[in-house]
Amino acid sequence: MQARRSLVLAAAGTLVAAVLSQTGAHSAVAQPPAQTADAMAVDAAASLVDSRPSQLHASANDSFVRHGVISSTNGLKYIPYERTYKGMSVVGGDFVVVTNATGQVLHTSVGQSDTINLTDTTAKVTKAQAEATAKSALSKVDSTGAAEQVVYALDSTPKLAWKVSVVGRDDEGPSKLDVIVDAATGQVLHKQEHVLHGTGTSGWNGPNPVTIATTQSGGTYSMKDPNLTNVSCQDAANNTTFTKSTDTWGNGTQTNRETGCVDVLFAAQTESKMLSQWLGRNGFDGNGGGWPMRVGLNDQNAYYDGSQVQIGKNTAGQWIGSIDVVAHELGHGIDDHTPGGISGSGTQEFVADVFGATTEWFANEPSPYDTPDFLVGETINLVGNGPIRNMYNPSALGHANCYSSSIPSTEVHAAAGPGNHWFYLLSQGTNPTNGQPTSTTCNNTTITGLGVEKAIKIFYNAMLLKTSGSSYLKYRTWTLTAAKNLFPGSCTEFNTVKAAWDAISVPAQSADPTCSATGTVTVSNPGNQSSTVGTAVSLPLSASGGTAPYTWSATGLPAGLSINSGTGTISGTPTTAATSNVTVTAQDSTGKSGSASFSWTVGTGGGNCSGQKLANPGFESGATSWTATSGVIGQHDSNGQPSHSGTWSSWLNGYGSSHTDSLSQSVTIPAGCKASLTFYLHIDTAETSSTVYDKLTVTAGSTTLGTFSNANAASGYVLKTFDVSSFAGQTVTIKFTGVEDASLQTSFVIDDTALTLS
Template identity: 50%
Template structure:
């Protein structure tokens, strides 16, 4: 049963009263069109065309990963569609991108971590085991290792690397380290740690009474899935029959969990009501918080929050700490992940702590809204840790950005961005500026938080203070057409000495005419001497329809390109005409199509593929139907038909590329003779992203290769939460009557963490399996103890460990070898069996002795296997 608990406080946290929450549900009218699907489709078209910042080489593709909602809740919806780049099918680390649209599907902005143009040899020279060994060496102690994924690191023209995630400790502190090892040389190219350290304020909140949401008389909030507070030492939530928690003592971990739930629930509501975000991860889920870390600090580990203590041994689970650490989680769960330039991540945590304090609006003497960090917890006996209004005043941290910031310690480096946020929210009345300027009034903390959050939704993995300037100006322009917020955002950046950047938007109160550009199709294949066409589509995204001049560039010698007409009114289309001469060498050529309209310029990329000389034997390829729609987890089929167009029939091998994540393609048969047909079955998984996906079906013959496009539309259901389960080690040996253990590890692979419970099957007679704990949150581990008895038969057994979550179930197998049954400790010798036929030199165990056969025998005799005459006693064992 879910209840709301009233918690009354004295000097710390004291007695509780119970209030049963009630409510009613009301069906909402279905919208005429799903704006998420509209936004995703528009963004997919932009990504496929290589629009503006999404420029890409011929071997690069964008795979959609998530759609985030921003804007102003209840007034203006904006959508941010996040993509990951691939190169020849491999993930590109640092190749991520974001497309911003409005609810009508108009593309407002495109950002990318890099500009494409990768050229990488994807053949590794070292194997995965070597890469894992190198990755493990980066930590002092290693608790868990997650694979070695062959990837491309987006530096220059790219480097082939293995990405391995190792969890453990580094320099005495927890670490979840992404290690990027050059797949050709073994050199460590980059290190990225998910763990973020932070600090906070007091344990006490008020005024009386406080109310928190709990479930089943425990410190778990099932009204906010995934949110639970546990004891660090047991990994279990606090449970009481009285449903009352906290003893009024700041040294109580149970009291710490009360503060965790109170603060997180306030932050959750702030995210919803002020920013329009659904939960900590954006998909309606929270994370586990552990109270009891033996450190004067708190951490976001990349999977959970760990709360430590101050120098007075008081648990620091208050508004600042919990809000700050959840800020790290939100940073990770928005496009681009956690910021890597010094100061960005810590300032983001401080900003979300300040936003949560402002939303909770507790009166004095509790944790009142302010821009101080750690003012009540007195972490090390020196009062506040940071002051966002004047970072230099408390800790000597820099108020202003300089070229030294990227090399500054991360907490000190948070000063400039914290200072910028304060100036944006409150103005410069109580805060000195770096350039001597005056900002008469800020836009308020709620509006400032909205600008910063929408800028976070434009993040990429290459984020810097400079890029945050561009992103926040873009967000302010999109949120407020009057440009008032834009002007204060700009003044605040100037006031902390972050200079103007090329490409940052301008803003006037009169709408500026702007347009979008797209190609259909975005590529074409011709033989040398042939020609092809594509449609250049334009649309008006701001202001009024206006003239757009169209040009093309980048084509090689022997290729001519024209656009008819050469200029259109935004909203109209033109035709791209491409023709080649017989002398054009076979290859892939990117052609840039540019549109200039008023003060704005946009470009897209058309990929021209020129084949060799027309083959003597040739065929055509077609799919019918050429499109299909499925829900995630469903399948669809189409017919792939081939026709001989010249010469003789040839063997044609069929393949499919461009499949979305989690989808597979199967041809029946996979090879046909030109003139025959095959059945193509496309199967999706629950994690396959919604949207329109263009799949290329290719037929390769001995003399010719042809392709056709199949459009797969996956319904707009949100991705299923999923996880993986592993055993470490995967096998063990015991004597009958003994026991062994293995670690059951879980990892969240899609969506958000979920509760996972464990069972084991396939146990031999007399054996038992015990999991400690019986259930975990995905991302956590359990210990499996396998115990045998003296009656457990000798042998090798495959034990299946089943992990059952709310959405999915997975299994892993463990090989258990039991020795000594009937053999008295005779190692791996098989026990003698009366029904087995033996030959000379066979060895068995029986009655605690080793026996060797000297002849052919079966059947039992007292005291020895078979007959005394044919068995040699090798002695006791």
């Protein structure tokens, strides 16, 4: 076996805080007979969550809080959830359920990768110690919030932690920081900044006079939007909204604050129209509102901090309230108020740049104003150096055109390069015919763009799939899923999204969806099912493609079960022990149909449902009963990888080069039995980023039970548990597959496996 290196702990993932309008704790409440589209979406999501499918990684101590339904175009609905564990908030435990216009569940986007199983919830680090640690994160601290005990489960093994908010200043200026402190060691697990600094162009828009909507009260007019809650433009010197006796504003002087507010309010109202007309979004926060915008920041900068937008000036003293600056900063607010909160791992600035560029295109101003293009800061020299970012060729300004593993740790504005390049290729392609410049790719391919409106619809709907711990890799999966959901029956958009990610070197992910035949209905196969006589079941099904709504039917259902023709949910209580071959069919409104077939075994739950079924579960008999890549099963203590118990274990990967290892065994699970797969897993890595590069995938037959990566690295072994009861009555192959990329090793060490019946 090739020599492998000693291993180091992976860096913790990125923390983001979802800021959503809470509608209350989830409960499965019967809906009135005439359901609205939102009610159908809530009901479908509730049914799914109540069934606690494996993808939620739900423990017996988990509870869920549902937030408000987010509506998008094409009838899509997004229902975000937060998670608590024994009453504590779970950082990284959020997820989103997506439904179509008829309440069918299309997709579930889950942030958490492991089930929480904390043996001790008593913190060794005191609350005061955690607060003191958090204060040290800023050079100047104005205030510190009380430490809150949480579970940290963001792309890592769940840990007990403290969450502390501190407000003050750092090297870049104002700071509003959430600090996560390990409750056992006192180490900082993660920091999340809520003041998002941006930079932009001049405050000139036109042609003049521009039209802005203001509020009149008696004989006084104010620069307050009459249709958007909390949206106004103020003087940053005193946070007072500009008012006057006439509805004529500004004098055309770019150093005048009132003139700056004309530009700011005009840009904000233009972006609000774009959100409504192109994306179906109600205001910047999704609920018809936004934040005060303040002109007068004494800095070559602008920022959003969760409660306001501050607009600064260029080196000539001119306020920088142009369309792309204001839309960029408000784009941070949109990001903050979609599921998963502020994007991380180097994606947050490209997200905001996308909203800046899109609003420019929606406004379509003529020259010499802020014309539609893909330059950031092109109408004024913010610091005397011309545009500050170039979306069609980021390298022209020293930023990367192509993604690499170093991007997530790059300075956030420079890290926007690959994402900006991706959006340009998606919307304009490599050789636009509308006067925009050509753009090269990192793989020498040619791409035909979809146009800005279609591109932003796909990207925005990907943001509605966002969970905490977002990254370039996850945005690839989310945008592919969004394209498939938005344009069922067409693969053109999906293939363009995929080609654009490939063109900037963001690699394919195991969670990426696929797109095949056009104009057909595809029913998602739920896999083989197992249940017990007398125990109620509920199995939601989903379909895509064709033209909704779907009409559902089924053949071969076990006695006592039926399918709801409108929702596609199979429910009831099985009455007879038997194995059935079930076929479910969804027919769309035009008569096209698709089907999926699977077996359903109903057992009595008694008899032979006990014991452990894997042979040689701890590998103490070497490779007996297992099939494995050479060198995986062995006595690895001398190489720095001790076993969990005994002297033998299985060590997958750890080479620091492109390599695939596997370990498998076939096992028969008796009909009618509950079955649980458990194993102890130790992961260590030389990767220093939370980005996923090396993966271990656990499968039962063709079903993926779980995926682990370098981002899950931790000291010691961690017990993993998966319910495999759905394979009762079958012989199934349990398989572990480790895939390592070209550099920086990750080792996956497995020991003491078991498949236990009950």
